[in-house]
Amino acid sequence: MEPGAWGNRTAVTEFILLGLTGNVRLQPILFVVFFFAYMVTVGGNFSILAAIFVEPKLHTPMYYFLGNLSLLDIGCISVTVPPMLVCLLAHECRVPYAACISQLFFFHLLAGVDCHLLTAMAYDHYLAICQPLTYSTRMSREVQGTLVGICCTVSFINALTHTVAVSVLDFCGSNVVNHFYCDLPPLFQLSCSSIYLNGQLLFVGATFMGVVPMILISVSYTHIAAAVLWICSTEGRKKAFSTCGSHLTVVCIFYGTGFFSYMCLGSVSASDKDKGIGILNTILSPMLNPLIYSLCNPDVQGALKRVLTGKRHPV
Secondary structure, three states: OEEEEEEEEOOOOEEEEEEOOOOOHHHHHHHHHHHHHHHHHHHHHHHHHHHHHHOOOHHHHHHHHHHHHHHHHHHHHHHHHHHHHHHHHHHHEEEEEHHHHHHHHHHHHHHEEEEHHHHHHHHHHHHHHOHHHEEEEEEOHHHHHHHHHHHHHHHHHHHHHHHHHHHHOOOOOOOEEEOOOOOOOHHHHHHHOOOOOHHHHHHHEEEEHHHHHHHHHHHHHHHHHHHOOOOOHHHHHHHHHHHHHHHHHHHHHHHHHHHHHHHHHOOOOOOOHHHHHHHHHHHHHHHHHHHEEEEEEEHHHHHHHHHHHHHOOOO
């Protein structure tokens, strides 16, 4: 093989993704299933965005963050699923080296912003429930923009670090990736140079992108739970649990799948189990988010009905 575009150290110029299955008969069925899942995810998240846009009642910080989360979900699934669908149609998947590295970067960039945005949403819920008198000043438009900017910056640094660290590895042997998209663990297996530094970077990244946000979310919800217990009104408690319940469900799904994908790297051997977890992480989570938020939130339900029926908000 000729040296790749990233330097003379890399002998592999393309990767062959094995995909979800080698069974040619199953591939058309999988194409239909995942094409449907992709359309549902994109349509559901765009519906949430439209509802937030047309409903004045949803022009609040909480829904500003939810709108950004919907955009991220569209981006995350678009990075992985369309290329996979093309591969299913072609019955093979040859990915140029640079394209594989680019997919790796954008997936970790968008997923990383997702991690921290969920933390910002937990902080927003904390301020709304525990500090209602100062909420409008503590969560001004400038603060909202700053929080989103911090989420993007931290995630960009993390994604760029992993991408650069992978790009300097030697890939001089097999170029067959037992997965349906380019990710860190399956690429580590193909390297014929030491991945010790990559493993350390992954541990540090998992700490800042997973452990720290989970701690902050847990602290926020500990304070929220204590404050909700002091609410005398049954309706007030119900509204607080409705608002926080949808967010907590999304957090559990997102971090649960992410934990199994990246924290269990004691054995980085690729398997069908890893592909199943990848489906949960890249497809199921973005697809469920609009459903979770619409089912748990009457305001979003009302706005979605007006979007789908074409009715305007009553003046």
